[in-house]
Amino acid sequence: MPRIDLGKRRLLTSAAAMAASGVLPTWRRQALAADRYDAVIVGGGTAGMPAAIFAAERGRRVLLVEKAPLLGGTLDRSGAQTTAAGTVFQKKLGIKDTWQDHYNDIMRITRNTAEPILTKLWTQNAADSLNWLAGLGLKLVDGSPTTGGHEPLLIRRAHHPVDRARQVFRLMEPLVKKAEAAGKLEVLLGTKAVDLIMDDGAVVGLVIEDDTGAVRDVMAKNVVLTSGGCMANPRMFQELHGVPLHCMLGYPFNHGDGLILGQAAGGFLKGGDTYCPLLSHVLDDDQVPSKSIGAMIPETHEHPPWEVWVNTSGERFVAEDHPSKAHQERALGRQTAHRFWAVFDQEVLERSPPVMSGWTRAKYDEAFAGHPMFTKASSIHELGARAGLNPHVLGASLADYNRGIAEGRTDICGREHRPVPIARPPFYAIQLHGYGLMSWAGLAADQNLQVLRRDRTPIKGLYAAGEVLGRGTFGDSYTNGSGVTPALTFGRLLGQRILNFEAA
Numbered sequence: 001m002p003r004i005d006l007g008k009r010r011l012l013t014s015a016a017a018m019a020a021s022g023v024l025p026t027w028r029r030q031a032l033a034a035d036r037y038d039a040v041i042v043g044g045g046t047a048g049m050p051a052a053i054f055a056a057e058r059g060r061r062v063l064l065v066e067k068a069p070l071l072g073g074t075l076d077r078s079g080a081q082t083t084a085a086g087t088v089f090q091k092k093l094g095i096k097d098t099w100q101d102h103y104n105d106i107m108r109i110t111r112n113t114a115e116p117i118l119t120k121l122w123t124q125n126a127a128d129s130l131n132w133l134a135g136l137g138l139k140l141v142d143g144s145p146t147t148g149g150h151e152p153l154l155i156r157r158a159h160h161p162v163d164r165a166r167q168v169f170r171l172m173e174p175l176v177k178k179a180e181a182a183g184k185l186e187v188l189l190g191t192k193a194v195d196l197i198m199d200d201g202a203v204v205g206l207v208i209e210d211d212t213g214a215v216r217d218v219m220a221k222n223v224v225l226t227s228g229g230c231m232a233n234p235r236m237f238q239e240l241h242g243v244p245l246h247c248m249l250g251y252p253f254n255h256g257d258g259l260i261l262g263q264a265a266g267g268f269l270k271g272g273d274t275y276c277p278l279l280s281h282v283l284d285d286d287q288v289p290s291k292s293i294g295a296m297i298p299e300t301h302e303h304p305p306w307e308v309w310v311n312t313s314g315e316r317f318v319a320e321d322h323p324s325k326a327h328q329e330r331a332l333g334r335q336t337a338h339r340f341w342a343v344f345d346q347e348v349l350e351r352s353p354p355v356m357s358g359w360t361r362a363k364y365d366e367a368f369a370g371h372p373m374f375t376k377a378s379s380i381h382e383l384g385a386r387a388g389l390n391p392h393v394l395g396a397s398l399a400d401y402n403r404g405i406a407e408g409r410t411d412i413c414g415r416e417h418r419p420v421p422i423a424r425p426p427f428y429a430i431q432l433h434g435y436g437l438m439s440w441a442g443l444a445a446d447q448n449l450q451v452l453r454r455d456r457t458p459i460k461g462l463y464a465a466g467e468v469l470g471r472g473t474f475g476d477s478y479t480n481g482s483g484v485t486p487a488l489t490f491g492r493l494l495g496q497r498i499l500n501f502e503a504a
């Protein structure tokens, strides 16, 4: 767990208490009184933008603080594959779907590990989010909805926007501007939440700091943490998920601030232990986080592998052609450092499509000529030694694979596609790593998205939406759309109906 420095928080908490009791100088009390909001939203990305838009529509005083110099957060890079049941897009294609089927599909894929209350909340309300975006003009790519890019859904409910999440951002941004122009919403860019102000166990405000270092208190009836996960904080990611952040693909301002703030208020984190990697990237070097230089073709049904996969010990660990992505991802999640090698021979190199997505033979040759993640050798023994794998175990794994083909017996991992033995020198190994797109560790929250203490009591005045809730909440496997869709939906629900503007 990351250590939380409570020194400053205690100081500021007591400053707020002093203000309330009249101990602070007059100028300070006036500042606190003037900066009083119905809601302060922390982070203007996927969840924060709809939260601010809908809260402002209710005609109250709302503040959105955003650490980056611009709004949007992860919407600048996300695929925005969005899943929902009963959308106008599905209806147009005659696809019949219900939120219960969506919910059951998630439970099927995650083997009932998704948290029922929050999963129900987002699947029940996801169609309204998609239909709202449709009303704003959302365009989908041809053929969408599909059964999704991760473990296939049973029904076509994965919606793929043209230009990915950037389109979603372009649709929401004018609404933020409109609310600002109408005086219903204040937006502070380049401003970060650095602490929560608490009074008698309840969150009553926030300490914010702008990019000049100026700090001020703002009081609020509701504070909403929509500050994303910790995908730009390798130390925190590793501590919470037990595996290094191999490459940084997330939004560079998401340092896990909301996870710290939520804990400082009494909340707790969960879900990091369910973390599951995606298959798979080649890193530029071993100094993680490193740069990805390419991804493996993940569609094993479209590209049944010719190579074999071995773990750090040189052992095979999963059927390389297994039809379930979730099964393969979970198997990789059990391997040391989520690292494995794709091993093949000259025969496979010449006859099969490349392991790497979109790579040409020339690019392959260049990589095998000297890149540290690509090893070529004249024997299996030498390949193991050069790649850093136990040569004897690697040799035994390949010998068993080859014998299985020769004898026509069932493969040890249950693999069915075994076109050729791995026997013709030279031999090749590509080192691959599982990777993540989201933090799985997040704050626990109840059905009102109110942050929970360990004893399951809600922290008054503190709400959370988006990746700050973690992906682990939605189960131990990737399910299509379970990042963007709950973020948009929970943000919308908070602004539209959950936040209590009448609170004292």
Ligand SMILES: Cc1cc2nc3c(=O)[nH]c(=O)nc-3n(C[C@H](O)[C@H](O)[C@H](O)COP(=O)(O)OP(=O)(O)OC[C@H]3O[C@@H](n4cnc5c(N)ncnc54)[C@H](O)[C@@H]3O)c2cc1C
Binding pocket: 042, 043, 044, 045, 046, 047, 048, 065, 066, 067, 068, 071, 072, 073, 074, 075, 077, 078, 079, 080, 081, 082, 191, 192, 193, 194, 226, 227, 228, 229, 249, 250, 251, 253, 254, 255, 256, 257, 258, 437, 438, 465, 466, 467, 468, 480, 481, 482, 483, 484, 485, 487
């Ligand atoms: C490459 C990529 C592809 C993805 N594709 C998909 C997909 O197809 N489908 C899917 O469902 N999910 C996908 N995801 C995941 C999904 O996009 C994210 O989980 C989701 O967008 C996160 O939304 P959020 O609102 O929690 O965070 P963000 O959208 O990142 O917003 C958080 C905001 O908070 C701000 N912030 C941080 N700290 C502070 C602070 N202290 N004070 C003020 N502001 C702060 C940040 O600057 C940021 O703007 C993808 C993720 C990545 C990285």
